Amino acid sequence: MQVIHTNVASGNKINDWSKVIPEPYLEKLKSRLKRPGKLGDKLNNYQTALLKLTPAEQNRILKAFNEQNNIALLLACQCDCEAITDLPLAIREPVQILFKYAFEIITDIEIRHKQYHIIYESIPSHVCPFCGYEKFDALGIGSRYEALDHYLLKDLYPFAAANLLNLVPMGYKCNSLYKHTKNILYRTDGTRRRSFDPYNKHEIVKISLDNSEPFAGNSGTLGEPLPRWEINFNSYSEEISTWDEVFCIRERYVRYLDAEFISWVTAFGKKCQRKNIPNSEQELVNVIEDYASDFELDGFGEQAFLKVAVFRMLYIHCKNGNQRLISFLMNKVNPRSIA
Ligand SMILES: [Zn+2]
Incomplete structure (x- = not known):
């Protein structure tokens, strides 16, 4: 040229x-x-x-x-x-x-x-x-x-x-x-914006669901109340905002979490049933914490980064004594205990 x-x-x-x-x-x-x-x-x-x-x-x-x-x-x-x-x-x-x-x-x-x-x-x-x-x-x-x-x-x-x-x-x-055809360089109002450069090293964005609220969100397929998800990123930058806007990240994660939440806690329950069923609130809290930590090893495989965030959120709420959540999870780990 x-x-x-x-x-x-x-x-x-x-x-x-x-x-x-x-x-x-x-x-x-x-x-x-x-x-x-x-x-x-x-x-x-x-x-x-x-x-x-x-x-x-x-x-x-x-x-x-x-x-x-x-x-x-x-x-x-x-x-x-x-x-x-x-x-x-x-x-x-x-x-x-x-x-x-x-x-x-x-x-x-x-x-x-x-x-x-x-x-x-x-x-x-x-x-x-x-x-x-x-x-x-x-x-x-x-x-x-x-x-x-x-x-x-x-x-x-x-x-x-x-x-x-x-x-x-x-x-x-x-x-x-x-x-699709969104312009990574400009917002819809015509102002310039910064974006992550895929070919330059940048921070790995981590998400936290700690501020989500159990039972306060949408209804699941069987009418069960799901958590109201609040997705927070580990830091705030213009690049993160652009990424979220262009790829609709928060909106998609919320839909994904709504769709998967019940199956993830059911899988958690089954794992407990096979290994060791927690007998007390404290044991339940400890088991959830371990379960979340195990997913950390999987990085981005099998949506593990979302599972870590979900089980860390459940851990925090159980640790803070959310009785409704504790009963809900106790029922998952030992369905007979409630019957
Ligand atoms: Zn993708």
Whole structure:
């Protein structure tokens, strides 16, 4: 891109693209430069459109190209960029077509494939890093890859559409149902916001349900009162707010907890029945505490991070003498005791 712009700025036109493709990539791209309708033609179209613009417009386009690829700084709100819709009309379509094709090429020459494998292997629990509970399909013959999300939207920031730092494996729900076409850089009111950079180390967000209230929430499928969930994060930052807003985290966790709560406490009861049934309130409190601690070892596997938070909340309420909750759980660990 830089070479095209430098040439165009000095009144030159590139006719042989193989002369400007960097050596390490030439072999893989060579055939695409000559075939009609492929890379060569798409670069020609970009160059032709660029030549018709003023030097100021050309500079503005190159600036947008560089800034859209400043992904870490954009996510940290340390720089801004123009979207494609801010640029001269004549260049928009050639850019969209060229970079859509570039994205297809990184699939064809298996760069995406390699990237996906590296990331999959680096997540021990193989869950979606955005929600923590959508399980990634196991890798193997015939397995399906999870979506590779364009973290900065490709329709607005096409210059970054083939940048690996902008391509993030994400579970289907996070990608298609929640993030979808939301702009990670801007709130709906048009103000800028900071976001987590998936490729830069950042804090692991922990959740606490300690302030939830047993029996004060929605009704379960059998009409039983569920807890009123209050989800707190271990710290407050703009990145956490953006993540919550874009991926609807709190809202989804509440629905998930409502759906799973009874089965989780039933499983807890069954485990107690098999091992040792607590005979006193104090024993019950101790058993719940141990049960929560065991889940901590599982990290993000099997929704363990949510189970830890649920059983820690139950532990706190039982320890504080919530008699209704104690009876409810005693009934789960030893149904005969109530009968
Ligand atoms: Zn997810």
